[in-house]
């Protein structure tokens with residue numbers, strides 16, 4: 730635990746500050762059922778559809794990070810993240826959805842669920858009201874959580890990989906491209922958090938907690954869709 734004189738916070742302090750909520754997100758029933766293959770496919774399909782909308786707003790959030798960047802180093806970093814989503818990740822997602830029988834037209838026309846709306850607009854609001862660090866902290870549960878979830882799923886013996894329809898999804902987030910992006914982000918956050926005051930840390934921890942709660946709601950939205958698609 731950081732001392733009050735020179736706290737020198739890190740990302741680990743953020744996850745530990747709201748440990749129970751973090752664990753609920755990382756070990757959500759949706760995740761456990763992806764791993765043991767008992768997740769109904771309709772739930773995953775609904776999740777993928779809403780995740781398309783999520784990724785579009787996520788790209789907008791990196792666009793906002795471009796705008797909020799105070800120097801060329803940060804500007805380049807945010808711009809590269811925006812480019813990666815727009816040029817690569819959204820295409821990959823559309824291709825992945827196609828494999829699951831969801832057409833691009835369907836994706837373009839689908840109605841946004843309240844959980845998607847709440848989460849994505851919350852992130853954008855944090856960025857609008859605050860500075861680049863507020864925005865990165867709002868994005869952190871998404872970036873850091875999925876990396877942690879996927880590596881845990883691959884490590885734990887209860888995960889079924891053979892004939893698991895969700896295997897490609899697990900392996901994508903456990904893969905080197907994604908994991909190295911996650912490590913970069915942890916490094917960025919550790920550096921930025923190292924000199925914040927205790928009061929500022931508490932503000933950031935509240936953002937992190939709320940974004941994590943909205944990730945939990947996003948999983949739950951997928952689970953609730955058991956009969957809807």
Ligand SMILES: Cc1ncc(C[n+]2csc(CCO)c2C)c(N)n1
Nearest residue numbers: 780783787813814818871872875947
């Ligand atoms: C609800 C939801 N939360 C997190 C992710 C994971 N994710 C989406 S974009 C991105 C970073 C890549 O630049 C990551 C980790 C997701 N797909 N859906």
